[in-house]
């Protein structure tokens with residue numbers, strides 16, 4: 001926990017949280033987490049590990065899990081969650097940001113005139129040109145405007161599902177600095193799911209490692225003994241090396257998706273079922 005406002009910030013407390021998708025398949029199994037007020041947590045895991053599922057549950061977007069979730073002492077499934085911002089794919093895909101609309105109008109639509117100081121700060125940090133029209137900007141420029149929109153209201157919990165992939169290195173670095181400063185200057189807590197660890201080693205206060213719908217490990221950066229310097233052999237940060245080891249262990253435990261002993265299908269099991277193989281054969 002950093003800063004003087006940490007104790008006023010919300011904690012995230014998850015006990016034995018399990019979730020089944022509507023098709024009956026398992027989404028989360030007995031997830032236990034205790035993230036302190038004012039923490040900045042990186043949520044780490046291979047594709048399909050369950051990061052989005054967990055973030056959506058924490059935001060109250062999915063219902064009726066077994067187990068309990070408490071955010072700042074409030075159960076997001078029973079009571080409305082004030083101050084929780086979840087920024088993920090659905091939010092990114094909102095079509096309004098591809099129409100012929102100007103930036104000031106968009107920012108005003110999410111409270112920009114009310115939170116004018118924050119608006120001006122975000123416009124500056126994300127290097128946004130107020131004369132842009134949204135149908136005529138690059139992907140990264142559009143993402144910067146979206147981030148300003150998403151972060152404008154002063155949230156107390158921010159759940160970020162990798163949405164910085166389009167940002168150039170400097171914009172991403174400034175954005176992450178801004179988030180760090182937020183947790184240090186006002187009561188708020190962040191969980192950020194990402195695969196991109198470049199220049200991130202001194203950002204998190206906590207790490208969570210997920211695999212196959214479970215939280216395998218979590219703790220503070222100190223618990224994991226991760227420093228911000230680079231490995232002499234590979235040039236990777238110690239954080240990068242730790243995560244590579246975790247993902248390799250997960251793959252070794254699970255086995256390849258279509259390999260022997262896995263539950264995944266093989267190409268063979270698709271033969272005769274109208275897959276690509278069949279179409280190609282019939283063309284010959």
Ligand SMILES: Nc1ncnc2c1ncn2[C@@H]1O[C@H](COP(=O)(O)OP(=O)(O)OP(=O)(O)O)[C@@H](O)[C@H]1O
Pocket residue numbers: 021022023025027045046047048049050051052053054
């Ligand atoms: N609606 C659904 N019904 C059934 N299974 C689903 C559904 N949505 C996701 N899954 C499965 O749940 C698992 C976890 O998905 P999730 O999106 O949470 O992973 P993730 O860790 O966020 O992955 P990524 O890094 O690729 O974004 C995956 O194996 C996925 O196929």
